Amino acid sequence: MAWLRPAWPRGAPLRWRPCGPAWARRAPEPRKAPGAAPRAAAGPWPPQGGRGLRTASPGLGEVPLTSERYRVRRLPFSRLSPRDVAFFERLMPGRAVTDPEELEPFNVDWLKSVRGCSKLLLKPQTAAEVSQVLRYCSERNLAVNPQGGNTGLVGGSVPVFDEIILSTVLMSRIISFDTVSGILVCQAGCILEKLNEYLEERGFIMPLDLGAKGSCHIGGNVATNAGGLRLLRYGSLRGTVLGLEVVLADGTVLDCLASLRKDNTGYDLKQLFIGSEGTLGVITAVSILCPQKPKAVNLAFLGCQNFSQVLETFTTCRAMLGEILSAYEFMDEKCMELVEKHLKLSCPVRDSHFYVLIETSGSNSTHDEEKLNSFLEQAMASGLVTDGTVATDDKKIKMLWSLRERITEALTHDGCVYKYDISLPVGKLYDLVTDMRARLGQSAKNVVGYGHLGDGNLHLNITAESYSHSLLDAIEPFVYEWTARYNGSISAEHGLGFKKKQFIQYSKPSEAVFLMQRFKAMLDPKGILNPYKTLPSSS
Amino acid sequence: MAWLRPAWPRGAPLRWRPCGPAWARRAPEPRKAPGAAPRAAAGPWPPQGGRGLRTASPGLGEVPLTSERYRVRRLPFSRLSPRDVAFFERLMPGRAVTDPEELEPFNVDWLKSVRGCSKLLLKPQTAAEVSQVLRYCSERNLAVNPQGGNTGLVGGSVPVFDEIILSTVLMSRIISFDTVSGILVCQAGCILEKLNEYLEERGFIMPLDLGAKGSCHIGGNVATNAGGLRLLRYGSLRGTVLGLEVVLADGTVLDCLASLRKDNTGYDLKQLFIGSEGTLGVITAVSILCPQKPKAVNLAFLGCQNFSQVLETFTTCRAMLGEILSAYEFMDEKCMELVEKHLKLSCPVRDSHFYVLIETSGSNSTHDEEKLNSFLEQAMASGLVTDGTVATDDKKIKMLWSLRERITEALTHDGCVYKYDISLPVGKLYDLVTDMRARLGQSAKNVVGYGHLGDGNLHLNITAESYSHSLLDAIEPFVYEWTARYNGSISAEHGLGFKKKQFIQYSKPSEAVFLMQRFKAMLDPKGILNPYKTLPSSS
Structure with a gap:
């Protein structure tokens, strides 16, 4: 998926190669082509408010704090105390990280557009450990930021303030694979590409494929309901995910890790966690139906x-x-x-x-x-x-x-880029590009459209010589209003995360948003799970 | 689907012919082959407790009241008053039915195994009418039984006591079909077969196919997460249903009727209603992705x-x-x-x-x-x-x-039938039949197994000369314990309805059941929607 590739220029990508950020795989610096930084980085970065998703490549240390740039007010969670750290160090010796340098790449998103200031990174290995962490955090009113491969594009995967980062990086065990049914059960931290390699050796493939496959975790894929290249053929994760193990905010382990194609015994609870971006529970294991490898x-x-x-x-x-x-x-x-x-x-x-x-x-x-x-x-x-x-x-x-x-890469060379990921009825898909082009006239350099037509998914991109408030105002909220007029979605695959949560009303009626808020309040009454994300605040 | 066919003998069924009960299509009497009633009907009907799903064919009037047979205690809902009836008659003139004869087929299930005593049948035509009905019922604390084609097999589609029957029979409008995307939007009361015919004329088919297609409503299919013949190929409704319009217990209309393959804006609320058997809301319209018709x-x-x-x-x-x-x-x-x-x-x-x-x-x-x-x-x-x-x-x-x-039909000729619909890991599928056969020995006439192997779905059937408590006790809870031991599902496609709700714990952990009960309490605090169904009572 072009949109999941890193923004900085690089060598010709191979379709089946990983393209996650190198630092997510423990290397110290993001991948960067030699030579000049992309043009976009020359402008003032980031734009105020950051509504247009711009591409740029500052060093990690240069990324401004989200809380300052977006002027977010910290919610009244407890502050991490030495006693808390001591508790976690006892719970998982050597896996409770407080070293600021080691923490840095976990505090900044893949696009280097948002940045938190967490002081603690936890690396549990089991659902039981996740449960103990959340029970403790719930009692202590400590906020938690669940994190997979940190490849999200809407600022959902990194803390906004000092939330404790709960990484699935050490939960990478394949639990079982049944070659008759094609059902794979694995921990949430398994890297998508590794799973695919494991399956290919057995004549199967994962039902999803993303540009970020070399870094992204299956738990994160499920938590964000990732789309990708194979959706047209194998359908969405809502159909292929058969079971989940989820730890709730209070530490309850919800074992819905069924490996059955059919199960009509009560409400399908797992669906609520698919696409909830870590705000309702932490996915610790996944059961997924895998198709045959095509010949x-x-x-x-x-x-x-x-x-x-x-x-x-x-x-x-x-x-x-x-x-x-x-x-x-x-x-x-x-x-x-x-x-x-x-x-x-x-x-x-x-x-x-x-x-x-x-x-x-x-x-x-x-x-x-x-x-x-x-x-x-x-x-x-x-x-x-x-x-x-x-x-x-x-x-x-x-x-x-x-x-x-x-x-996407070519666009970064063309100037400052404003990116939108829109679902529309397929017949209307390109009209948005035409209308936007007419609306912006000479104030934009290029207005381009491409995407997964088979899925009704348009990637609308606008380039300009430099960032401008007036151009952003000409684009937004027009692009969202236009999308809403045709019953489209303002986020086809990316999710809402931190950056788009305030636009949810363009795609969901107020009754639906209200109901989502009630689910959030019921499952996470203190709001400790991935705060400031996905839903607009109730107030 | 063999298990969805009516129990009474009939002519050779054609695979693509409707086989719903004739009375659901307004004819006065159920379809019945001339000649002798099936052998099972000769025994005492129904067995006390009715745990084993038996096949029999009494007249509608002979079916005992569920409340008496199962000794259910009526919950403290209000009783229908003449003032209530007058309200509904004003709301939908000519579509608020109180005639006992006309009500009868709506009070008895397809298998004629359960029977309610509702005094009022409502036939709304729009979601707005459903909303007005539910708002009124919620205020008045009147219980409501949503009903589609009434083809369910677990007693979920008919009242247990005097619940008002809210039928989707007059909500049969196709709202739109897009020949490019293959997305169909229609009201909940559209009959599955009619939809399929409509689509076939346009080169498409419905992604599901059931024996009951001639009677069942798409809203009921979605509410029960129906499986069926095409699941192996086109996946479950969780992947193919793109949007729903649902009326909540308090009358709120939840418009999540998106026609988009991809939409990641917040939690996927519609999933909670898929398979909730009318206990969380009334589905009034469905948006569904339809595959090409195979050549x-x-x-x-x-x-x-x-x-x-x-x-x-x-x-x-x-x-x-x-x-x-x-x-x-x-x-x-x-x-x-x-x-x-x-x-x-x-x-x-x-x-x-x-x-x-x-x-x-x-x-x-x-x-x-x-x-x-x-x-x-x-x-x-x-x-x-x-x-x-x-x-x-x-x-x-x-x-x-x-x-x-x-x-299924052959089994009805073999004697009294005990039916089970089980999901298991595909490798274990037949072991249950072998074990059951060994366990029952001469006390059963035949123990047979068949089903959708590709979906891991076994239909286990046991026949005997006549109903016996001791045989039932030899089968249950053994069959459920066996299934639970291998992490199977005690209801692969049928749902829990009235008859299986007390067995949910064999397939779902207590944490999950507790969470389901909390969802129910949140969405339907007075419990007016399809009471006595799906979930065990909280107390």
């Missing part, structure tokens, strides 16, 4: 002259490719201009207003190629597609994917 | 000599058929004996200890047949399968499906 992968990269053709091509290919369609991505000509200009990639397809990337994954390469060829013949004959190229070998597949995946 | 369907019916081979055949076929596998059902030789003996069906496959039904659904018949043939060659060559037959034409496909689907 054949094909890719087609096509040009269309207008967005109607992009839509009709989708309808046609879905009908003709059926069960083997695994990705349908689109990008507009502005995106292609940027990857050509800034990254020197070359487009193998004749100039078009839109480009489409279609991937198939199946169990028989001959059959899959035949299906793809029939579709392509039909699409060309009917004039839906004006030009295109097909790849079956790994190298060309990666090259074509890079045109789509490196858009 | 080719093939079927293989195979014989295996032991259950290990059934499992290995599943693993092999899943690997070789991959994306086109749409059903993997199994039945043991006892099942085959019963369908041959009682229904005079003939098995096209040489005598085997187990039989397997494999269905493929795909977009290219030539490819699908090739894949199926390769798999069959491999399965025969490796000795996994000893004999088999394949069908591609509709008639033979239906004939082969009937061997599996008519097991």
Whole structure:
């Protein structure tokens, strides 16, 4: 997923390579290409209020404190005392970290846009330890920031103030895998890519795939209901996650770690924790249904002259490719201009207003190629597609994917970037880009649209020479109002975290927000779990 | 789904034909084959306690009152007054039914095993009307029984006492269908089969299919998290339902009717209502993601000599058929004996200890047949399968499906039937049948096992000459304890309803049940929504 890649420039990403920040894997510094910092970093960073997600690359020490930049008021949690630290050191010797240098990368988010000032990092190994931590924190009224791989994009994974960081980094045990059912049970801190490697050796794959796979934890994926590249084919985590073990704010261990495809005994409690961003409980283990590893992968990269053709091509290919369609991505000509200009990639397809990337994954390469060829013949004959190229070998597949995946990187070279991750009814998807372009006129440098068309997920990006309040005001709340008018979602995959919680009302009615607040109050009456996140404050 | 078929004997069912009770479609009498009533009806009906789900066919008037049979104490809800009736008649003229005869079929469940004594049936047409009803009932402390097609098997869909029946029968409007995204939005009272017909005309299908499709309402399907024939291929409703409109107990309309594949703005409230059996809110509209209609369907019916081979055949076929596998059902030789003996069906496959039904659904018949043939060659060559037959034409496909689907019917001819719907880790699935057979010895007539192996779902059925307390005591709680020992579910698809709510602790830890009770208390503090169902009482 392009949007999950780090903002700083780097070498050509390979689709199946990890691209998490190096420091999340215990290296001291974030990955950074040699040479000049991205242009965006030259401007005043970060913009006041930080509403537009900007890309920049300051050192960790330069990231301003969230509490100061956003002028957040600390809630009346207790302050960590030496006695508290002593308790945790007794509970998990050597795994209660207070060294400021060691703590630093856990206090700053992946995009280096928000920064907390936690004084304590805990690394439990079991649900029982998590339970003891939370029971103690609950009694002492100490706030806790659960953290997985810290690859989130909305500031949900790092503390805002001095919350204790509860990391799943040492909870990385695979508990079981059943090769008949394809059901994997593992601890929350397992890294997505490692799980996928483990499964591939056994003829299976994880049902989700993200750019951040090399760093992100499965527990964090579930806690944020991560989407990603395989959603079109294998559906969301709401369907593939079969069970969870969750520790509640008061330390209660909720064992709903079923490994069953069907279970209709009462309310499906686990669903409430999927996508709750650590605000309702701490996920400590996951049971997940894994699909077979596909034996054949094909890719087609096509040009269309207008967005109607992009839509009709989708309808046609879905009908003709059926069960083997695994990705349908689109990008507009502005995106292609940027990857050509800034990254020197070359487009193998004749100039078009839109480009489409279609991937198939199946169990028989001959059959899959035949299906793809029939579709392509039909699409060309009917004039839906004006030009295109097909790849079956790994190298060309990666090259074509890079045109789509490196858009984010190209954008960072184009200037200051305002990023939006929107769900819309698929027919309206591109209208937002067109309307925004018309609205901003010369005040923006580029307004581009690309994304997971098959999932109705648009990545709208706006670049400008430098940050400006007036440009931000022209974009917001217009972009949210527009999205709300068409019953879209202002956060398709990223979640709300710290940065977007105040915009929830654009996608959810007040009755729903009120109910969410009641659930939060019921499950975490003191509000110690990931405070300042996901929901607007009740007051 | 065999288990959703009516218990009374009837003509050979066609797989795609409706088989709901005729009276649910406004005809006066349940469908009944001419001639003798099923043997089970000759015994004393129903057995005291009714724990074993027995099949029988008394007239509606003969079904004993649930409250008397199960000795339930009425909760202190208000009694319906003439003033209440007048209010509802003003609210929905002609749609507030008090005629006892017209009410009768709404008071008795599909299996005719439980019976309420409601004096009022309401037929709202809109969520606004449902809201007004619930607000009034909440204020007046009147209990309400939400009802869809009344095809449930655990007594969840009919009143226990005099609850007001709130039927979705007149909420049958299709609100929208998007042929690009495949997203259907419709009112809760749409009949599953009608929706499927509507979609098939547009090249799509519903992601679920049930034996009760001709009667069941999509709102009821969602409220009970129905499984069914297509779950192996298209996943559960938790993944395919994209949005819900729900009216809460106090009349609040919760509009979460999103038509988006991705939406990460806050907690996913709709999930709590999926599978809550009408105890947390009344579902009034559904948004659901619908798959393409497959262009080719093939079927293989195979014989295996032991259950290990059934499992290995599943693993092999899943690997070789991959994306086109749409059903993997199994039945043991006892099942085959019963369908041959009682229904005079003939098995096209040489005598085997187990039989397997494999269905493929795909977009290219030539490819699908090739894949199926390769798999069959491999399965025969490796000795996994000893004999088999394949069908591609509709008639033979239906004939082969009937061997599996008519097991329930054959069982009703065999005597008094005790039915269990169990989820287990797939490797343990048949051990329960073997253990039960050994345990019961001569006290049972037949102990048979069949079901959706691909979903880990076993239908365990025990027949006897007549009902006996001692046999029931030999079966229960053994069957639940056995299931719990292997972390199975005592209700894979049926839900808990009225009949199974007291067994929840075999599949859910006390912390989970306690949390469910807290959710119930929060959302429905007076407990007016579908009382006596799903959860054990708090006290």
